[in-house]
Amino acid sequence: MKARAIRIHKHGGPDVMQLDEVDLAGPEPGQVRVKNTCIGVNYADIYEREGDHGGPHSAKEMPITMGHMAVGVIDAIGEGVSGRRNGERVGYIGPDSYADYTNVQAARLFSLPDAVSDLVAGGYLLRGLTAEYLLRRLYKVGPGTTALVHAAAGGMGLILGEWGSLLGARMIGTVSSPEKAEVARAHGYETVINYSSEDFAVRTLAETNGTGADVIYDGVGKMAFLKSLDCIRPRGMVISYGTASGNVGEFDLQRLHSKSIIVTRPTLRSWIADPEEAALASKALFDVLSGGEIQTPIGKQFSLDQAVEAHRHLESRSATAPIVLIP
Structure with missing residues (x-):
């Protein structure tokens, strides 16, 4: 045919x-x-x-x-x-x-x-299945978990925010504009950071009493990944599941050493x-x-x-x- x-x-x-x-x-x-x-x-x-x-x-x-x-x-x-x-x-x-x-x-x-x-x-379907394994299997969020999500007002960000909140996690999102901040707040995010006007790593540390997020979901890549290492808690996990701004590229593995940071680059498949x-x-x-x-x-x-x-x-x-x- x-x-x-x-x-x-x-x-x-x-x-x-x-x-x-x-x-x-x-x-x-x-x-x-x-x-x-x-x-x-x-x-x-x-x-x-x-x-x-x-x-x-x-x-x-x-x-x-x-x-x-x-x-x-x-x-x-x-x-x-x-x-x-x-x-x-x-x-x-x-x-x-x-x-x-x-x-x-x-x-x-x-x-x-x-x-x-x-x-x-x-x-x-694809976004939801991705959110399922990110939130329920790769890093199981729940009450007491603080999760930071980049691009919180995008297609993946919306379902991560709502589903994560439904599971009991405290959801923090980053966005690029006040308009997107409003969208994120309506979809499960307790705290929204406009990275165009403030440093998201500094703000995340302030929101977590200096400890950092338990898990960071990064679908942005190049623009967000390295700075995310600055605001993850000791033994926390940074999940690079997408690269909307470009590939992360090579980085010094020693950046993970002082806080025993876990980094993973998964794919739904x-x-x-x-x-x-x-x-x-x-x-x-x-x-x-x-x-x-x-x-x-x-x-x-x-x-x-x-x-x-x-x-x-x-x-x-x-x-x-x-x-x-x-x-």
């Missing part, structure tokens, strides 16, 4: 993406074909478009179909697949999602509960590789989303042929909620 897909034929800026008509074979054994209804736009997509293979995705042969997650409905089922049906609503974390249709391994699908719309699932862990993670996420315990605002919605504009908007760092493509 013919399908539309956003592909790149070389690495570069947003303009290297183009809408192509491609031949899509039927699903192979073990696969289903998903008719995508809502596609998440994430920084992982930017890393791949730019050719940043120091991130979670390895180099691929050109042309590359963009995208790493979507939700939709099953419209064809390959041999050997059981327990799935045509018309079933599903989500997936996987390649080639910037398209009308995508063939996906059936074992990697997430069934969507009725209480979670396609729009919310498209905006929050490793934390949902085991099917049983993935099922438990998705259940935790969908329970939270279905229960109405956290807000799920959606940012700008773009059509598939507006992927260039969607990437520019995400890179502008003006987005205060997840961005999606609607095929």
Whole structure:
């Protein structure tokens, strides 16, 4: 069948993406074909478009179909697949999602509960699963935990703030403007620091009686990482889960020595590789989303042929909620 897909034929800026008509074979054994209804736009997509293979995705042969997650409905089922049906609503974390249709391994699908719309699932599946392992497994937050989150008003920042607060942690967020500070305060952050007008490390130490945060969630990278080491408590953990401002690069390991700081650079792929862990993670996420315990605002919605504009908007760092493509 013919399908539309956003592909790149070389690495570069947003303009290297183009809408192509491609031949899509039927699903192979073990696969289903998903008719995508809502596609998440994430920084992982930017890393791949730019050719940043120091991130979670390895180099691929050109042309590359963009995208790493979507939700939709099953419209064809390959041999050997059981327990799935045509018309079933599903989500997936996987390649080639910037398209009308995508063939996906059936074992990697997430069934969507009725209480979670396609729009919310498209905006929050990847971010929500990331927040789940960051808050509940990599560093288990709860009452008595003080967590500092960079880019608190962004798509990841919003769900980290609300879910962390729901788990009982004290959430401190950094933002770049007074307007974003208001957004962060409305999504679980007790304290919000505008790093454009004050030193976030100094303020974090002041807010924690000089001790520092227990855990720091850094999706910014180059602009925030090293200074974060100045405001983490002894034996605390700095989690570099994204690099929106650029890769951290090399740094002196001795910076960690005096306070026995733990630093990690995780990726979601490793934390949902085991099917049983993935099922438990998705259940935790969908329970939270279905229960109405956290807000799920959606940012700008773009059509598939507006992927260039969607990437520019995400890179502008003006987005205060997840961005999606609607095929």
